[in-house]
Amino acid sequence: MNLDKMNTLTPREVVSELDRYVIGQGEAKRSVAIALRNRWRRQQLPEDIRDDIAPKNIIMIGPTGVGKTEIARRLAKLTNAPFIKVEASKFTEVGYVGRDVESMIRDLTELAINIVRAEESEKVEVKAREAAEEKLLDILLPFSPSGSSEELEKAREEHANTRQKFRKMLREGKLDERSVELEVTEKTSPMIEVLTPGGMEEMDINIKDIFSNLVPNKSEKRKLPVPEAFSILTREEAQRLVDKDKVTKNALERVEQSGIIFLDEIDKVAGREGGKGPDVSREGVQRDLLPIVEGSTVNTKYGMVKTDHILFIAAGAFHISKPSDLIPELQGRFPIRVELNALSREDLLSILTKPKNALIKQYTALLETEGVEITFKKAAISRIAEMAEEVNERMENIGARRLHTIMEKLLDEISFDAPEMKNGKIVIDTKYVDKKLEGVVKDVDLSRYIL
Numbered sequence: 001m002n003l004d005k006m007n008t009l010t011p012r013e014v015v016s017e018l019d020r021y022v023i024g025q026g027e028a029k030r031s032v033a034i035a036l037r038n039r040w041r042r043q044q045l046p047e048d049i050r051d052d053i054a055p056k057n058i059i060m061i062g063p064t065g066v067g068k069t070e071i072a073r074r075l076a077k078l079t080n081a082p083f084i085k086v087e088a089s090k091f092t093e094v095g096y097v098g099r100d101v102e103s104m105i106r107d108l109t110e111l112a113i114n115i116v117r118a119e120e121s122e123k124v125e126v127k128a129r130e131a132a133e134e135k136l137l138d139i140l141l142p143f144s145p146s147g148s149s150e151e152l153e154k155a156r157e158e159h160a161n162t163r164q165k166f167r168k169m170l171r172e173g174k175l176d177e178r179s180v181e182l183e184v185t186e187k188t189s190p191m192i193e194v195l196t197p198g199g200m201e202e203m204d205i206n207i208k209d210i211f212s213n214l215v216p217n218k219s220e221k222r223k224l225p226v227p228e229a230f231s232i233l234t235r236e237e238a239q240r241l242v243d244k245d246k247v248t249k250n251a252l253e254r255v256e257q258s259g260i261i262f263l264d265e266i267d268k269v270a271g272r273e274g275g276k277g278p279d280v281s282r283e284g285v286q287r288d289l290l291p292i293v294e295g296s297t298v299n300t301k302y303g304m305v306k307t308d309h310i311l312f313i314a315a316g317a318f319h320i321s322k323p324s325d326l327i328p329e330l331q332g333r334f335p336i337r338v339e340l341n342a343l344s345r346e347d348l349l350s351i352l353t354k355p356k357n358a359l360i361k362q363y364t365a366l367l368e369t370e371g372v373e374i375t376f377k378k379a380a381i382s383r384i385a386e387m388a389e390e391v392n393e394r395m396e397n398i399g400a401r402r403l404h405t406i407m408e409k410l411l412d413e414i415s416f417d418a419p420e421m422k423n424g425k426i427v428i429d430t431k432y433v434d435k436k437l438e439g440v441v442k443d444v445d446l447s448r449y450i451l
Helices: 003-008 011-019 026-043 068-079 088-092 103-123 125-140 149-171 201-214 226-241 244-258 278-294 328-332 345-353 359-368 378-394 401-410 412-420 430-442 444-450
Strands: 058-061 083-087 179-186 218-225 260-264 297-300 303-306 311-316 336-339 373-376 425-428
Touching: 011 026, 011 068, 026 058, 026 068, 026 244, 026 311, 026 336, 068 083, 068 260, 068 311, 083 088, 083 103, 088 278, 103 125, 103 244, 103 297, 125 149, 125 179, 125 226, 179 226, 218 226, 244 303, 278 328, 345 359, 345 378, 345 401, 359 373, 359 401, 359 412, 373 378, 378 401, 378 430, 378 444, 401 412, 401 430, 425 430, 430 444
Parallel strands: 058 311, 058 336, 083 260, 260 311, 373 425
Antiparallel strands: 179 218, 297 303
16 A cells, blocks of 8 residues: 555645646635545544544535546545545436446456556566566577587677677667567467356356456467567566565555545436436345445455445535435435535636646647647636636536537637647637637527537
């Protein structure tokens, strides 16, 4: 578990990091930062107290496009914690028999396995590269001993000297143009679809595993360029050096102690009083979610996973329903409630320019690849934010996502013509913004379809 990284981040530092990517929403950032620090605090306690402290799950309430998902996603990246985003509504897709809710724990475990395997591979990379280099030199310069012992000794010495020369050439990239014949093993997994009733997805996984183990791996000799062959050999050596049992053990521990599940669209499974039809399945989904959030043991193909200390962050717009429409038991499992505000014009303006991945920076960098230098005037950026706010107010408020649609429409012509505009310089001012967007924004019927 990445406790060292969690240890170095105070709640204030977490908020500061989130500020680089998410504009505003200070209350939500504070809540997740405290929840994260509490997980580290819990790890410092004696074992008898530690197990009794449950995570303080969070429910975020706010319109779409205000940063709910981004906060959770960036939080997971900060700690390198296994993180998955799940739409709660998909559990109701086929009436009551929706997708098995336990599948999200299996998906989280699979993700943790990949994270830990990549980390372990990185640790043995130097050894793997050295072993791969030796194997590649064996292929490039095979040695077939023959003759008397005196001749054999001389041949060995000459071969060792030549091998050192080849090693130097290989490291300097002088052999990159050459090709070698390499036996490549491909894992064959038959295309099998197993239809199982709801709640039996683990059977589906196990049957697929059984069939894939029955079919032998396919090996074939292929002629590959030296760099590609070196890459394949390094990967094979790394897999051989990594301890699979250690990976599984660490991954399961990381899921249980630092896993984060982001339950989006939780409002879609909030049943309304006196409702009929689909609402029955919504309450059914809530009752299925309850034991997972409360703490239960889920069977995965890597072993049993306890969900007692997984952090759940739920989010929903709650336009029609409200958090109190959730069943009381589930409400009790989300003690922290945070309301996220709709984005103002100032927020939209900041989103365009301030974050590390700001939209203006993204589009400028994209067009630079075509040799087109694009500059946005300050007043033009303000006009884009103003238009986004106007469209959000008149139609459905989709928050920051409106900026994406407006920017695409604004730069549509430039993006199309960019390959023919070698070394072009374009300045985007308010006149250009109005020319491209004003008609669309003012025409309600047109903007409904285009923006």
